[in-house]
Amino acid sequence: MKEKVIVASGLCRQFEIDDVIVEALKNLDLTVKEGEFISIYGPSGAGKTTLLNLIGALDKPTSGKIVVFNHDLGTYDENFLATFRSAYIGFVFQSYNLISTLTAVENIAFVIELAGWPKERIKQRSETLLKLVGLQHRGNHFPAQLSGGERQRVAFARALANDPPLLLADEPTGNLDTETGLEIVSILKKIKEEGKTVIVATHDEKLLKLASRSLFLKDGRLTE
């Protein structure tokens, strides 16, 4: 029996913008088991990014509970959550979010340097991942010198750097052309085959087909 890696119950997230309360997630329940590939789809503003932020320990719920790898994320301080993210989560953002002052290889190494890996292992791991995403020749280039597709591939390599058990990807093909999008799909396929738990927020049909379970999110509520 596969272990439950994410258990969310009664999850609510509200934002206050100029005295107006916006409810991004409303009383949401979700359970994800180890090795599942889940896609979340829904219209823009449905709360997909907010849900990924809560699962990824980037944000805390207004009410309700979210337990990831047996950690109730709403109860921890920022220092613990940073360590948690470093150990358990790989995050791929829609707009790549590479650190502009670091080269491609340094962006990948950043995560494992933070985790305190020894230098030789960091070098080895970064190069292996660059090869995996087919960018071994662009390692010393800065993000500004890479194309959109190349940046997203570096972002995937970075998300996998510390070999996290959970990968979260927010619209990973959203800003890419069809061909580059296919490259990303093939990377995600490899990750799925490795048995990692993956949650992808997407509109991309190819990614939806790849998922073992697709969830529809609308107005802050989840339906299967």
Next chain:
Amino acid sequence: MSEISFPIKDLARRKTQTALTILGLTISTAATVFLVIFGTNLGFEISFLARGGRLTSGFSNIFFQFILIVSILNILTGPIITSFLVHLTMSGRMRDIGVMKASGCLSGSIFAYFITELSMLVFLSSITGIIFGVAAFYVSTIFLNAAGFSISQSLNLGVIMVICIVLIIFSHISGASPIRKAAKAKPTEAMSPIYNFRTTAGLGKKVPSRLGLTFKVAFRNLLRRKSVTSQAIICLTVVLTLTTVTIAGGMIANQTTTSYVERAIGRNVVLVGHPTLTNRYINLLSRFFEEKEMQQINYFDHEFVISESLVSKLDDIQGVIEVDPRLVLENSVREVPGIVLDPIDQTTAVIIGDSRSDEALILGVEPESVVNDWLIFGRKLGKDDQESTMIGDSLAVNMFSDAQNQSIKVFDESLLPYDIVGVCVDPLNNGKVVYMPLETLYKDIGQSGYNLLFLQIDASEKSQVLAQIENEVSGENLNVVELDTILDKHVDFLNNIWSLVMFLPLFSLATAAVSLLSYLMLSISGQQHEFGIMRALGAKPRSIMKIVFSQALIIILVSGAIGISAGLFITFGFLIPDPVISQSTIISVSAWLIMILGLLCASSLYPALKAVKKTVVEAISAV
């Protein structure tokens, strides 16, 4: 939107940035106003001390030179900091300018909007800066005058107006440049970060990996914003140069001037003479720090003569290292013109000087027995010098054009003039002194004998030696005076003046801290997004704080290295002749400079804390 309502709304929307800019510009203006008024009035106070017959020319020159250099640096610092802050603020508006252009706003309107915003910031800060500067001046002078000084509280409104106009012009020139550039640029260029801060797309330079992740990111972030980074470094460098000159220069100059006095008066020196003459000598020596009315006395009165037998008895006392017998009198002296080679063509001779005259203290000495060790320009009187003199600094400066190339007439106009072999810095009679060989003096006045004795005694057995001296002179109507007491008063007086002068860098330091803070705050708001990404990837708040702190540290260390070196170069190159630097001064100066660098580093903790105050999601969302 009108040219007035847009800037007001824009400034109100960026509350923190606007407040920081106004605060920075206010402190910068206040500091410049304060330093210039305070420096001018302090200069007047010192000039009054010199004119009022106190201090000697040698000492007042050191003070003047010091205040002059510090004032020049102050005047430079104000506009540099002001223009840096304005440039920084306006650089932050470039992206908005790009967006406005992309929306179809005309270049002329954009320029008008932002130049109005700039003018609002500058005028508001100038007014508050002047108010705070003047208030700080009054508070400082009230405080210092209560402590015994007499610094004038008069305000030179003309000077304040000039400072204000200069700062407003500088601010507009430096602030208008990024606005004009952005208004002329294509919308895409103005919106690009490369255009904003002259950001580099590729950073090219490798950072040694052994310096660690934090330092690597910090260093790259600084390189990425090279335009503002270099301006921040220039700004801090100027402030740290000023601070070093004031602190290191002030401390070394204090020690040096103290040493000049100690050398001129001598430590462990005992004065023996008739009470009228010893009192007269003390009064002449005290003229350095207090002016006293003195009656004419006849130095040749037979009561004042000290016998040869007493001199030898005192010389025989164990613990008396040197006996320096002198014949002291007051007389008028006259300058004799000299002939020198024309400094320009070096072939023709030109006459320098005139026939100015003044009253001076004449001291006949045995050159080989003199207990003083003055700072001398030229040389000391030697054993074989006959028709030569050494004169005091005030006499040399006020009565001669080039004393060492001229001569002096001391007594009878019919006598030949004496050569001047050296000029000494001497607080005695405010530097209006002439030292000449006793034998020559005897010959010229037709009398002999001593009227004052100076005894250099062994410090380790001071009380016994003093008791023996008192014993020997008892019954002779002679006074024994320890000169250390009067020397300590001289030293206290100098220390008080220097502590007053060293009050100057406090404001400069405040402006340095504000410039650094402004730079870091702006820099952090530009990096907030990336800090958010780093935190999302697992970087702890402490790591982000370390990056911000490292950035500040790099800027402080680079500026410190250049600024402190420049400050020391100015101090030793121009400020103090023959500086005296003890180990304790080196330690004190180093401790002060390290403390200042430490304070600047500590001031970067606020922006570092501010950098991690936002949640990860808020930080990532920051543009």
